[in-house]
Amino acid sequence: MTLVFTRKTEQTCAKSVVVTLDDGKKVERDLPLDKPVEISMTFPKAGKLGYACSMNMVKGVIVVQ
Template identity: 45%
Template sequence: MYKLMMAAALVAVLGAGCARESQEVASTGTRFAIAVTDAGFTPNTITVPAGRPVTLVVTRKTDQTCAKEIVFPEQNVRKALPLNEAVEISLPASPKREMTYVCGMKMLSGKIVVQ
C-alpha cells in the first residue's frame, strides 16, 4: 500500500511540473514538430500565430533524403539535421506573411503561414 501511495504522489508531482512547463511554453511562444522523411518535410506547410515567437523541432528520420540541413533564406538561418536528432530552430515573432524553408540543395521545401 505504501508503494502505491508513493507512486501516486510521484505521478502527481511530475504531472504538476509538466503542466507548469506547458503553460510557460504557451505564454511565450509556440512549438511545432517537423519530420524529414522519404517524402520530404512533413508537414510541409504549418500555420503559426502572428506576433508570437515560434520554435520548430525538426527531426530527420531517414538517410534517403537530400534534406540533411534546413535553410531559412529570409532569416539567414542554416541548421544541420543529424539523423534521428531533434534540432530546435527559434524564429522571432512575425507579422502576417508566408516564409519558406528549403533543404541545403533547394530540392525540398516547406512553408510557414503566419496568420
C-alpha cells in the same frame, strides 16, 4: 516561436535545412538523423516563410497567422 525539424531517414538530400526569414535572411542548421533540431525565431507579422534543403530541392512553406 520555435520550429523543430527531425530528420527521419537516411534516404534524403535534406540533411540540413535552410529557413528564409521575412527580411531575406537565411538560417541554416544541420539535421542529424532522428535528432530534433530547434530553431527559435520571432515574427513581427503574419506571413509565409519558406524552408528547404540546402540545395533548395526539398521545400515547404510555414504560414504564420
